[in-house]
Amino acid sequence: MSAVQLELEILRYDPEKDQEPHFQTYQVACQEEWMVLDAINHVKDEVDTTLSYRWSCHMAVCGSCGMMIDGQPKLACKVSVKDYANKKVRIEPLANFPIERDLVVVQDDFMEKLKRVKPYIIRKEEQPIEAGEYKQSPAELKKFKQFTLCINCLCCYAACPEYALTPEFMGPAALALAHRYNTDSRDQGLAERHKELSKPEGVWDCSFTDTCSIACPKHVDPASALQQLKIATTVQWYKELIGMGDK
Amino acid sequence: MELIKTDIAIVGAGGAGLRTAIAVAESNPDLKVALISKVYPMRSHTCAAEGGAAGVIKSDDSLDLHFNDTVGGGDWLTDQDVVEYFVNEAPKELLQLEHWGCPWSREPNGSVGVRPFGGMKIKRTWFAADKSGFHILHTLFQTSLKYPSIERFDEFFSIDLLMADGRCQGVVAMEMKSGRLFRFQAKAVVLCSGGAGRMFPFSTNGAIKTGDGTAMAYRAGVPTKDMEFVQYHPTGLLATGILLTEGCRGEGGVLRNKDGYRYLQDYGMGPETPLGEPVLKTMELGPRDRLSQAFWHEQQKGNTIPTSWGDSTHLDMTHLGEKHIDERLPLVRELSITYAGVDPVKEPVPIRPVVHYMMGGIHTNIDAETPVPGLFAVGECACASLNGANRLGSNSLTELLVFGKRAATNAVEFARNRNAEANESELQEQADKAQTKIRELVQRSGGTESIAGLRAEMTKSLEEGAGIYRTEETLQKTCNTIADLRKRYAGIELHDKSNVFNTDLFQALELGNMLALAQTVAEGALARKESRGSHQRLDYEARDDEQYLKHTLAYYQGDEAPRIDYHDVVITKSKPGVRDYSGGAK
Amino acid sequence: MAYVRPVSKTTWYLKDRNYTIHMINELTSVFIGLYALLLLWGIGAVASGDKAYYQFFLECLTSPGMLVLLWVTTIVIFYHAIAWFKVTPKAMPIQKGEAFVPGGVIAGAHYVIWVLFSLVVLYFAGVF
Numbered sequence A: 001m002s003a004v005q006l007e008l009e010i011l012r013y014d015p016e017k018d019q020e021p022h023f024q025t026y027q028v029a030c031q032e033e034w035m036v037l038d039a040i041n042h043v044k045d046e047v048d049t050t051l052s053y054r055w056s057c058h059m060a061v062c063g064s065c066g067m068m069i070d071g072q073p074k075l076a077c078k079v080s081v082k083d084y085a086n087k088k089v090r091i092e093p094l095a096n097f098p099i100e101r102d103l104v105v106v107q108d109d110f111m112e113k114l115k116r117v118k119p120y121i122i123r124k125e126e127q128p129i130e131a132g133e134y135k136q137s138p139a140e141l142k143k144f145k146q147f148t149l150c151i152n153c154l155c156c157y158a159a160c161p162e163y164a165l166t167p168e169f170m171g172p173a174a175l176a177l178a179h180r181y182n183t184d185s186r187d188q189g190l191a192e193r194h195k196e197l198s199k200p201e202g203v204w205d206c207s208f209t210d211t212c213s214i215a216c217p218k219h220v221d222p223a224s225a226l227q228q229l230k231i232a233t234t235v236q237w238y239k240e241l242i243g244m245g246d247k
Numbered sequence B: 001m002e003l004i005k006t007d008i009a010i011v012g013a014g015g016a017g018l019r020t021a022i023a024v025a026e027s028n029p030d031l032k033v034a035l036i037s038k039v040y041p042m043r044s045h046t047c048a049a050e051g052g053a054a055g056v057i058k059s060d061d062s063l064d065l066h067f068n069d070t071v072g073g074g075d076w077l078t079d080q081d082v083v084e085y086f087v088n089e090a091p092k093e094l095l096q097l098e099h100w101g102c103p104w105s106r107e108p109n110g111s112v113g114v115r116p117f118g119g120m121k122i123k124r125t126w127f128a129a130d131k132s133g134f135h136i137l138h139t140l141f142q143t144s145l146k147y148p149s150i151e152r153f154d155e156f157f158s159i160d161l162l163m164a165d166g167r168c169q170g171v172v173a174m175e176m177k178s179g180r181l182f183r184f185q186a187k188a189v190v191l192c193s194g195g196a197g198r199m200f201p202f203s204t205n206g207a208i209k210t211g212d213g214t215a216m217a218y219r220a221g222v223p224t225k226d227m228e229f230v231q232y233h234p235t236g237l238l239a240t241g242i243l244l245t246e247g248c249r250g251e252g253g254v255l256r257n258k259d260g261y262r263y264l265q266d267y268g269m270g271p272e273t274p275l276g277e278p279v280l281k282t283m284e285l286g287p288r289d290r291l292s293q294a295f296w297h298e299q300q301k302g303n304t305i306p307t308s309w310g311d312s313t314h315l316d317m318t319h320l321g322e323k324h325i326d327e328r329l330p331l332v333r334e335l336s337i338t339y340a341g342v343d344p345v346k347e348p349v350p351i352r353p354v355v356h357y358m359m360g361g362i363h364t365n366i367d368a369e370t371p372v373p374g375l376f377a378v379g380e381c382a383c384a385s386l387n388g389a390n391r392l393g394s395n396s397l398t399e400l401l402v403f404g405k406r407a408a409t410n411a412v413e414f415a416r417n418r419n420a421e422a423n424e425s426e427l428q429e430q431a432d433k434a435q436t437k438i439r440e441l442v443q444r445s446g447g448t449e450s451i452a453g454l455r456a457e458m459t460k461s462l463e464e465g466a467g468i469y470r471t472e473e474t475l476q477k478t479c480n481t482i483a484d485l486r487k488r489y490a491g492i493e494l495h496d497k498s499n500v501f502n503t504d505l506f507q508a509l510e511l512g513n514m515l516a517l518a519q520t521v522a523e524g525a526l527a528r529k530e531s532r533g534s535h536q537r538l539d540y541e542a543r544d545d546e547q548y549l550k551h552t553l554a555y556y557q558g559d560e561a562p563r564i565d566y567h568d569v570v571i572t573k574s575k576p577g578v579r580d581y582s583g584g585a586k
Numbered sequence C: 001m002a003y004v005r006p007v008s009k010t011t012w013y014l015k016d017r018n019y020t021i022h023m024i025n026e027l028t029s030v031f032i033g034l035y036a037l038l039l040l041w042g043i044g045a046v047a048s049g050d051k052a053y054y055q056f057f058l059e060c061l062t063s064p065g066m067l068v069l070l071w072v073t074t075i076v077i078f079y080h081a082i083a084w085f086k087v088t089p090k091a092m093p094i095q096k097g098e099a100f101v102p103g104g105v106i107a108g109a110h111y112v113i114w115v116l117f118s119l120v121v122l123y124f125a126g127v128f
Helices: A036-047 A108-116 A138-148 A155-159 A161-165 A172-182 A190-197 A211-215 A222-241 B015-027 B063-073 B080-099 B132-144 B212-219 B263-267 B288-301 B322-328 B330-340 B395-416 B424-443 B451-465 B472-491 B503-527 C017-048 C051-061 C064-091 C103-124
Strands: A004-012 A022-030 A066-069 A072-075 A088-092 A099-101 B002-005 B008-011 B033-037 B150-154 B156-164 B167-175 B181-185 B188-191 B230-237 B254-256 B313-316 B349-358 B361-363 B375-377 B550-557 B560-568
Touching: A004 A036, A022 A036, A036 A088, A036 B451, A066 A155, A072 A155, A072 A211, A108 A172, A138 A172, A155 A172, A155 A211, A172 A190, A172 A222, A190 A222, A211 A222, A211 C017, A222 C064, B008 B015, B008 B167, B008 B395, B015 B033, B015 B132, B015 B150, B015 B395, B033 B156, B063 B080, B080 B132, B080 B395, B132 B395, B156 B181, B156 B212, B156 B424, B156 B503, B167 B188, B167 B424, B181 B424, B188 B212, B188 B395, B212 B361, B212 B375, B212 B503, B212 B550, B230 B288, B230 B330, B254 B263, B263 B288, B288 B349, B322 B330, B330 B349, B375 B395, B424 B503, B451 B472, B451 B503, B472 B503, B503 B550, B503 B560, C017 C051, C017 C064, C051 C064, C064 C103
Parallel strands: A004 A088, B002 B181, B008 B033, B008 B188, B033 B150, B188 B375
Antiparallel strands: A004 A022, A066 A072, A066 A088, B156 B167, B167 B181, B230 B349, B254 B313, B313 B349, B550 B560
16 A cells, blocks of 8 residues: 655754754655655654644645755645655755744744735725726736735745845745735835835845745746836836835 | 733634624724634635635626525525525625735626636626635735734634623633633624534545634534535545535536546436536536535446545546636646646546535524624634525635624624623633643543544544435434544543644644534434435435424533524525426426 | 754855855856956056057956956856846746737847847957
8 A cells, every 4th residue: 555655854843842953753654645744644643743833725725834845945735755755855844934843933024024015905096896896907917916826835935045144034925925916907005015125125135046936836936026026116216216106 | 821802802814704804993993803813814724715706796697596596505494684685795795805906817808707606597706717715815814914903813722712791702712832821801702713624534624624613612502503514515636635616617627427427417417518518507517415416326326436545536627628727727737737646638637525615503693693692603613594505616705705794893883882891700710711621631641542543533433424425324323423432532642741832732622623513413414304405314315394494503512412403494585495407408 | 932043154055056056146247247347457558548558458368367267257158148038037027918928038039139239249349
């Protein structure tokens, strides 16, 4: 029945017991169809119930199970055990975030940054609901659609060397969502977001390594959003310089 | 124990919780909202809904048609005043979401697009490709960030409701990162904590769907309603049970058995419709209960395909073409390739029915109120009797919006009439009891039962006894098993004693919650001696309106099985009739 | 207390192949900077009106060491340009109707412009 043997080397850390993290090894006999998450679940259920990690949907949409697998940020529910067959695989919490416990990281920093980019529709004047929907052509939708697909799994932050070196950097996911709203035909909030985005720790800390886009399990391409934002904020800066920047 | 004083406490930050929170914030920014959830909002399971949300918007549609589809789809176990309110409010709520930025798919002229869905006579399902729930959740979450009165308590696991003076006055919850208990004192509490599909072994539901809020209310004396109605979605991906949206069939996908035969025509949903030309309310666009039942019959006849992951049939979308699939069903393609190694553009996808949704839940009325003053419930955790015996696909996303707003309005009204007259000592005493309960659970030693072991027995027993088809014998056996498992639950021992993110503890609490609810499912099903919607009894094959055109209520009785009672169905303008999904066969 | 893993400020780019490639890209700009300095020196030499000094500059240009440096710079500039052209579709996507112009077209246009500019420069340099 078991087709794939996996040796999981999982980072363990309990702040109540440990000074620093250590690795613990588990041998798991996996079924061929399993994802790495299934192997970890097997450990949790059958071998070591003290292991802590986040997971829920098992279909790569809730964004809970981002972790470092063999050194790369990935969704554990989206990588097959076959990719690591008969190998020793290191499982670590997402890089660049503080470790709360085992594979669980502290995400407060992202939550705070997301709020700062004002990721919601901003309008000068609201159209009443009774007047129906804002018209938006399929082309206008397509313009930003890709950037709506972010599941906030934070793999991009774990992949970003700038975020590692400069934790103040707003980072790929938050900025990509700012760009998503800036380019939505229903939104008029670019000028309002500009102040936050054009700070050094806004778009300009990005040096375009493209590693966020390589890591993104949903093909959002945050690196693209950031480069476009750099252009947009520059244009906005000049507009404000000549008094045409709305605010 | 820390005390948080707030005006409205909301448990659960998925679609329902967020919609409620925003509605409270909009109606009165001075009211403090505590939004408490065991996961970050964007992890909530609303994100996994794919197909879309129903609401009358097009000129060829009408509120009456949506009403009739919903009432008939629910096999007349719906409360018709609730349905009427729902269909009326649905378009406004979906438009509101559009104004908040939800990336609905569009028509060439820029208006929102609609797609066909099972059991609906007219195309009325608003969709955002096949990630509608995901986009609704993220739109609501991101929009919620603009309201300063909403304070989120992410990763707080709710333990118990706090009741005093005959009303609900708060909730006690554990901060997961520290293990500390918090007492939330509120003028009104809204439960938005989702369903409990994880009671079953093969489910589209995420790991978090363990019915915590429903169980909390149940323990506090609020009855559950219609818990025996469990929806099997006909197209779960083999092996994992991942949902493949009804949109697959709405776009023209068809079901085939091992011989390639479109078997639905043999089960009252024919005649066969031409490939690529789906006809509403016929064949593949029949309701979910009927389609899942058809699978069961095919299985009995030996027409399914045996695999190491159980029997399967095929969902065939190969005639739709790559461009159409990529535009309308990109997630379905990605999921099929990743989790089943099958590209739906080229090959039929192996599927089988999978537990998807609880029609039942906390007993609520048209105002989203429970029988306990100050306690409201919305979404899958609740049962407002909109969905009756079988929910129509794409009604639940709209439901959490419509009733989220309704609950908010009523909770605000309720809070306005309450001054700070909280019974502090009584509330603290109850919170202390919760603290003691947790402490004992963590410190208990010498137990021989494992959480995973009991959970596996529970899920197996429910599937065997309370699955798509049920009998007195199988149900009785499941009732006995669950009762026994509840006793054995006292024998579990936690190996993790840490205060920090102790998932061993959370899983134990979740198991306790699911076991309590599993008993309401099995006992409710045993008592209902008829077949209606998703509740099919091989020993009572007909619907029995004389005796069972009633809602089942289950009352908590401690360690004993629940007390079962009944409650009248509200019928206004649609008398119970025949559910006809035979399309052209007139 | 949550545990913060240390990050090396000096060797971080060796941790991941993509980081290393990125740093190589960044390093190539050093050569581009050097070449810019060389140009400035040349302009300065012409502007000084000192024929001997200009002659000295020309001699330096043809010295073996300088030739090696110039060849290395030429190769590195190609690498630098190709690396950046490759990612231009990300920075400036162009939407025509509903669809986006394929990335290859946008990157390709950069190559075309590059060739045209080079031809102009070569023309003025008297190559044709």
